[in-house]
Every structure is written in C-alpha cells, then in structure tokens.
Amino acid sequence: MEKQTRQTTRSRKTLRRIAAMTLFVAVAAMVVPLSGYVYVAMAQETEQAQTQVQPWAETNPRSDVWRQARQATEGRSAIRGPGANVVMTSSGETFRQIRMGPLSTYAPWYLALMLGAVALFFIISGGGEKIAADSGKRLPRWSRFDIALHWFVAILFLVLAITGLSLLFGRAVLIPLMGPEGFAAWALASKNIHNYGGAFFVVGVVLMIVAWTRYNIPDATDVKWLLKGGAFGKHLPAGRMNGGEKAWFWVNVGAGIIVCATGVMMINPQVFESRELFQLNLIVHAIVAILWLGASFGHMYMATLGAPGSMDAMTKGHVSSEWAKVHHDLWYDEVKDQEFSDDQPREAAPGGNASTSSA
Amino acid sequence: MARMKFLCDADRCIECNGCVTACKNANEVPWGVNRRRVVTLNDGEPGEKSISVACMHCDDAPCAAVCPTDCFYTTTDGIVLHDKDLCIGCGYCFFACPFGVPQFPEQRAFGSRGRMDKCTFCAGGPEEPGSQAEFEKYGANLIAEGMLPACAEMCATKALLAGDGDLVAEIFHHRSTSRDGRPQTWGWATAYGAGLS
Ligand code: SF4
Ligand code: SF4
Numbered sequence: 001m002e003k004q005t006r007q008t009t010r011s012r013k014t015l016r017r018i019a020a021m022t023l024f025v026a027v028a029a030m031v032v033p034l035s036g037y038v039y040v041a042m043a044q045e046t047e048q049a050q051t052q053v054q055p056w057a058e059t060n061p062r063s064d065v066w067r068q069a070r071q072a073t074e075g076r077s078a079i080r081g082p083g084a085n086v087v088m089t090s091s092g093e094t095f096r097q098i099r100m101g102p103l104s105t106y107a108p109w110y111l112a113l114m115l116g117a118v119a120l121f122f123i124i125s126g127g128g129e130k131i132a133a134d135s136g137k138r139l140p141r142w143s144r145f146d147i148a149l150h151w152f153v154a155i156l157f158l159v160l161a162i163t164g165l166s167l168l169f170g171r172a173v174l175i176p177l178m179g180p181e182g183f184a185a186w187a188l189a190s191k192n193i194h195n196y197g198g199a200f201f202v203v204g205v206v207l208m209i210v211a212w213t214r215y216n217i218p219d220a221t222d223v224k225w226l227l228k229g230g231a232f233g234k235h236l237p238a239g240r241m242n243g244g245e246k247a248w249f250w251v252n253v254g255a256g257i258i259v260c261a262t263g264v265m266m267i268n269p270q271v272f273e274s275r276e277l278f279q280l281n282l283i284v285h286a287i288v289a290i291l292w293l294g295a296s297f298g299h300m301y302m303a304t305l306g307a308p309g310s311m312d313a314m315t316k317g318h319v320s321s322e323w324a325k326v327h328h329d330l331w332y333d334e335v336k337d338q339e340f341s342d343d344q345p346r347e348a349a350p351g352g353n354a355s356t357s358s359a
Numbered sequence: 360m361a362r363m364k365f366l367c368d369a370d371r372c373i374e375c376n377g378c379v380t381a382c383k384n385a386n387e388v389p390w391g392v393n394r395r396r397v398v399t400l401n402d403g404e405p406g407e408k409s410i411s412v413a414c415m416h417c418d419d420a421p422c423a424a425v426c427p428t429d430c431f432y433t434t435t436d437g438i439v440l441h442d443k444d445l446c447i448g449c450g451y452c453f454f455a456c457p458f459g460v461p462q463f464p465e466q467r468a469f470g471s472r473g474r475m476d477k478c479t480f481c482a483g484g485p486e487e488p489g490s491q492a493e494f495e496k497y498g499a500n501l502i503a504e505g506m507l508p509a510c511a512e513m514c515a516t517k518a519l520l521a522g523d524g525d526l527v528a529e530i531f532h533h534r535s536t537s538r539d540g541r542p543q544t545w546g547w548a549t550a551y552g553a554g555l556s
Binding site (some may be wrong): 268 | 369370374376379393396397398399400401402405406408410412421424425426427428429430442444445446447448449450451453454455456457458459462466468469471
C-alpha cells in the first residue's frame, strides 16, 4: 500500500514537471517571436545612433553604378578631354530642345513681328514729317570719327546678323534653296566671318560705349519725351539726343556687352570648364543677339522714313537748322552759334570737332 | 533589317582599354581623337566599375538635330553617320551629344576645330564602301565586309557587345539572369527592395 502511494506520488511529480515544461515552452513560443520587435527597435536605434546601414538597407551596387553613370558622375578615364570622364549627361538634350524648340520657333516670329510693327507704323503714320531746309543753314552734329565708327559697327552688325541667322536657320531656309553642298560652303564662310568679324565688332562696340556715353546720360526731358510719345512722331522738347535715341544707345550697351562677352568666350572655348556652360552661353548669345536685331529695325526706320533728314547726321555729319529746331530744340538753342551755310566748303565748317563742341 | 547596338557589361569590363586601341588601330584615328573611351566610376573604391563609351547611335540623335548643315544620316542598320564634306566644325554636335562623342582634330585660335570625327560603328561614311577616300575620312568599313566593330571583336572579356540589338539584348538577358549575387537589373532595388535577391 505504502509502495503504491509512493509510486503515485512520483508519477504525480513527473506529471507536474511535464506540465511545467509544456507551459514554459508554450509561453516561450508566444514571447520569443515578440522579441523581433525589440530587435527591430534596437536595430533602428543603432541605425539612428551610428547611421549604420543594415545589410538589407544597402542598395545594389550593380544598379548604383548605372544610376551614377546616368547622373553624370565624374569618374576617371585614361582618355583626356572635356567631359571624357563622364559617361553621360542630359544637358546636351536640354540644349538641343531649347535651340531647336523655342529659339527656332519664336525668333523668326519675333523678327517678323518687329518688321511688321515698323511697317504698320509707317502705313498708319505715313512716315515722319519732311522738314523743308529752305534757309540752307546747317549745324554740325557728328565728327568724322563718329561717322566712321557708326558705319563700322553698323555694317559689322548686319554682316554678323546675316551670318549668325544663316547658322541658326540656314538648315531650314537655305538648304532647300542652295542644296546641301552649296549651303555647307556658305555655312563654313558664315562661321569664319562670324568668328573673325566678331572680334572687330567687339572693338567697335567698346569704342562706341566710350565715345558716346557722355551724350546719352538720361535726364527728366528724356523721360517726358518717352512718356508723352516722342517716339510716335510728336515733336517734344529734346536735347542733343532725345529719349528714344538714348534708349537705343543703352540697348546697344546692354545687348552689346552680353553678346560680345558670350561671343568672345565662344571663340575661346577653353575658358569653359564644362559643356553645360558652353551650351548656356550659346543660347544666351543667340537670344540676346536676336532681340537686339529686332530692336535695330526701329532705329533703321527712325533714321530713314521715321524722321526724314536724320540720315544727314550720319552721312554728312551735319543737319539742317530746321531739322534741329523741330527734333532737338534744346540742342539747337545751345549750338545755334555754330550754324554755317550750306554753300560754305565742308572744311570751313566747324563740323570736324562737332561732337566735342556740341556736347 | 537589324538595328545595330553597343552594350557594355559593367560586370565584365576590366578597363584594359583594348577597345580604344582596337578602334584607333582599325580606323587610324588621328592623335588626340578618341572615338571610344573607358570611364571608371568609383575608381579604387569598393564597387568600382568600368564602362566603355562610344557613339550610341541614337534613334533620335541630338547631334543630328542641332547640326547647322544637317550632315548626319542614319543607315538602314540604325547607324548614325555624318558627312565630313558638309561639316563646318562648329562643335554644336559635341555640345548636344549626351555621351560627349563627337571629337575634333584641332584646338586653334577663334575656336577652329577642324571637321568632326566620331564613331562610325566601323561602317565608314558617305563614300564608295571600302574606297581609299572613305578610309581616309571615316576609317574602316568592317560592316560592309560582313564584320562587326573592331572594339567589340577585340574585347577579351566579351564585356563590350556589338551587333543586332535583339541578339545583344538576348545575350545580356541571359547573362544577367544567370549571374549569381544580387540582381543587377537597374531599378530592381527601387522597385522590389534590395533584400529580395
Ligand atoms: S554622336 Fe552622340 S548624339 Fe549622336 S548618335 Fe552618337 S551618341 Fe547619339
Ligand atoms: S561640327 Fe560638323 S557635324 Fe558637328 S554640328 Fe557642326 S557642322 Fe554638324
């Protein structure tokens, strides 16, 4: 009996032990997986603390290298040359899209619009008033140096405009007319004329800025002249240069500096550290030059049809007193003592140093 | 017709510049002009990879789009060639090309560069195929002889592949799916997470 009891006690102990173990396993089975959260939390903390990348957060080096290649990452190449250590860049495509897109689309429209506006203005206004020069009295306006400088810059301006536009639009306009070989010859000539002529043009623009800035300092008279519509044929008080002429001068200074600076850099391409800068430079050069050309149509109109008699100033160097009274009354009052008669020989006229004496 | 393609397997290229040399030799390219180059990214660091670059013979080629004299043309094999007789050496193609491919033999005053030279996929140019004039201006015309570009033929590790685009793609597809390690497909990690290798 006693033996039996002892046996029962032992089997009960065994049962209890088994039950305890089972419970432990069950609890462990439920708790241990939760430790994953602790692990993740700890891992995140370590990552934040040491900014250490976990094995699975690391990116794929095989993809990375192509991503780098695509993003114009600079590497190393045994071949030397601009951009030789870069696999690819997108900027060339941007350059292509601007040059062949908006630039090629809007530039002709802009030029046509400016020409059209001038033509329309001529049709509506019938051109400027023709002023009779009955008295035969003349006033010196520009020295020979000024005249030479003006035509030097003006002729180069037109030559550079024609050659520059040929390079931009020749493919669309001239190839159908001249054929590929004919146009290639013209394009090569255009390129060379543009590059070498540009250098002389820069000199002209700089001289112009130096020589003529003093006549073109704006003042209150010019603001009034511009605001009250002097440009549209009204005769308003004006000094040696009216508001419109001064505005044109400053357009020349601004556009001249931009176009010349970008141009000089392009004929010295070694100044560019990257292709991106050259691309930008070429676009800026083209846009500003075309805007400038459009504005010059206004100047050409005013000098010929818009204010008859003006052309004398830049051909003969002197103007009729009547013209001066109408267009530049304040200047006339200043310089009327320099008046000379038409039949006097040109040498006798004090026109040789007109620009200095009439400032 | 086949659509010709180059492909450089960055996992195989060892930057031996054999392709560059083969090209210079086959085409007798002048000094200073390199139609092909090898670019090494992360040089000397873990993950260093080299890629051999030449003209990719673009479908919609930026060089051709900006050329003032319209001197580029695409052959029926999809090879982009140009006519040196029409080229004025303005350099616009170099500035437009994403791969910096067009090269110029000169660097003189007033931006004078000489006529542009670029990879022809060893297909010569607009002259009588195999003629002396063609060789002098554009280099070898191996395509006309039924061969493939010298660079890819030379490549010792077969990293650089050239030929019919479909065939090249098939070879590369086979390589990239059977290669061990992580998938090399560009964008895989972004799309599926890098852990899913
Ligand atoms: S030169 Fe450049 S842009 Fe032209 S086809 Fe070759 S890779 Fe494309
Ligand atoms: S350098 Fe020659 S091929 Fe290149 S854009 Fe100018 S004209 Fe065309």
